[in-house]
Amino acid sequence: MQTVKMVISGAVNAGKTEFIKAISEIEVVSTERRATDDTKMIKKETTVAMDFGRIAIADDLVLHLFGTPGQKRFDFMWEILSEGMLGLVILVDSTRPETFRETNRIIDFFVGYRDTAYVIAANKQDRPNAWSPDELRLALRQPPHIKVLPCVASDRESVKNILLDLLYVIQERSED
Amino acid sequence: MALVGNIRDFGLSDFLYLVDRGYKTGGLHLTHEQEMALLFFEKGKLVMAVRRPEDQHGDLLVRLGIISTDQLDQARQHLVAQGNDANLTQVIVDTQLAGKDQLQSALQGFTEESVYGLFGWPEGEFRFEQNQRPAADAPIIPTPISVDHLIMEGVRRIDEWGRIKDRIPSTDMIVRFLEQPGEKVKGVKLAPEEWRIFARINGKDTLAEIAQKTGLSDFDVCRIVYGFLTAGLVEVQKKPKPGLNRGPQADTPRVKKSLVNRIINRIKGM
Numbered sequence: 171m172q173t174v175k176m177v178i179s180g181a182v183n184a185g186k187t188e189f190i191k192a193i194s195e196i197e198v199v200s201t202e203r204r205a206t207d208d209t210k211m212i213k214k215e216t217t218v219a220m221d222f223g224r225i226a227i228a229d230d231l232v233l234h235l236f237g238t239p240g241q242k243r244f245d246f247m248w249e250i251l252s253e254g255m256l257g258l259v260i261l262v263d264s265t266r267p268e269t270f271r272e273t274n275r276i277i278d279f280f281v282g283y284r285d286t287a288y289v290i291a292a293n294k295q296d297r298p299n300a301w302s303p304d305e306l307r308l309a310l311r312q313p314p315h316i317k318v319l320p321c322v323a324s325d326r327e328s329v330k331n332i333l334l335d336l337l338y339v340i341q342e343r344s345e346d
Numbered sequence: 347m348a349l350v351g352n353i354r355d356f357g358l359s360d361f362l363y364l365v366d367r368g369y370k371t372g373g374l375h376l377t378h379e380q381e382m383a384l385l386f387f388e389k390g391k392l393v394m395a396v397r398r399p400e401d402q403h404g405d406l407l408v409r410l411g412i413i414s415t416d417q418l419d420q421a422r423q424h425l426v427a428q429g430n431d432a433n434l435t436q437v438i439v440d441t442q443l444a445g446k447d448q449l450q451s452a453l454q455g456f457t458e459e460s461v462y463g464l465f466g467w468p469e470g471e472f473r474f475e476q477n478q479r480p481a482a483d484a485p486i487i488p489t490p491i492s493v494d495h496l497i498m499e500g501v502r503r504i505d506e507w508g509r510i511k512d513r514i515p516s517t518d519m520i521v522r523f524l525e526q527p528g529e530k531v532k533g534v535k536l537a538p539e540e541w542r543i544f545a546r547i548n549g550k551d552t553l554a555e556i557a558q559k560t561g562l563s564d565f566d567v568c569r570i571v572y573g574f575l576t577a578g579l580v581e582v583q584k585k586p587k588p589g590l591n592r593g594p595q596a597d598t599p600r601v602k603k604s605l606v607n608r609i610i611n612r613i614k615g616m
Contacts, residue, residue, distance in 0.1 A: 227612045268355030308364040337610045344603040
């Protein structure tokens with residue numbers, strides 16, 4: 171059985187857990203604990219370990235989805251999670267510009283030293299005052315070749331489209 | 347739809363960059379404690395900036411000594427007669443109540459100073475109303491101002507490490523020019539100290555090495571490079587660690603196209 175891994179990252183409350191829940195075939199394994207720091211201002215329960223989802227591709231192939239913990243004090247997990255990953259989805263809460271700097275820090279961590287295939291999912295596009303993908307591209311200073319895509323993480327079709335776009339990026343880099 | 351936030355989290359220079367590169371048209375409303383500011387942009391260029399509500403109208407031109415009250419009344423009558431598409435400053439130029447250069451010089455100076463003061467705000471709510479335009483009798487600058495040099499000047503006034511470190515976390519990073527900075531460079535006026543740094547950028551030296559070669563402090567080099575970065579002239583990257591083979595594809599498994607295609611087909615079928 172071959173397993174491949176994708177990582178879903180983003181700042182606190184960007185929608186990582188929701189994203190994985192929307193597409194995973196198994197109940198998402200998520201270590202949710204009561205937040206003890208400033209994240210409790212944002213949501214009552216926040217991910218302090220990681221989310222894990224799974225999609226069976228075939229009898230001999232499984233795709234694992236890992237959501238990274240959002241808080242800075244769990245940075246050490248990122249390194250572990252990123253080992254051998256096929257690609258990366260960076261989720262951004264499009265309604266909260268105060269998280270854009272943190273999002274840039276996360277992008278820098280994951281792609282600073284590696285040639286990682288990644289896309290940026292501009293989540294919560296269904297909310298009023300959501301910054302558009304074009305505006306997010308400028309705010310995050312992303313070059314034109316990086317895909318910044320509209321996303322609603324609670325919507326399965328939207329999540330599927332994000333994963334497919336990421337897979338197309340990976341496909342371009344893959345060998346025959 | 348409005349873009350809202352706080353300049354504590356998304357700095358004014360970052361917002362100006364977004365307006366510039368996104369060719370945005372609209373009104374940026376800023377508030378900080380009892381202060382306010384209102385900036386209008388047309389296709390990414392600044393056409394008006396005021397710090398007091400009463401400066402949003404043509405009376406400002408009288409206060410700046412450009413025209414008299416009688417001339418303002420005269421211009422307003424012409425404005426009403428000309429209809430919806432006209433604006434006050436164009437009417438003043440057309441009717442020769444004041445010269446275009448005189449208007450440009452006075453309004454540009456006023457506008458620039460209004461914006462520079464905003465860079466000193468540690469925080470402040472902002473709301474950008476897309477496609478909002480100034481009133482017809484507003485003191486619009488005849489030739490809109492490029493925001494590039496406003497960004498540079500604003501960044502010159504930054505004296506805190508915190509904001510700089512958001513973009514330049516370490517002096518061990520290398521600086522390189524963006525692939526096509528040519529047009530942007532034309533709009534930016536550099537101080538001699540900034541030229542010294544600019545001339546040292548070679549895509550190889552770290553910020554610490556540039557500081558050493560120019561004799562400037564790490565802080566000064568980072569502050570100046572932060573300005574280049576914010577204006578979109580350069581980018582900074584981590585210096586590759588010696589001895590580590592972390593070229594392209596390092597840490598990223600080389601996968602077969604057939605495997606990726608299988609995953610794509612499976613996801614499509616879900």
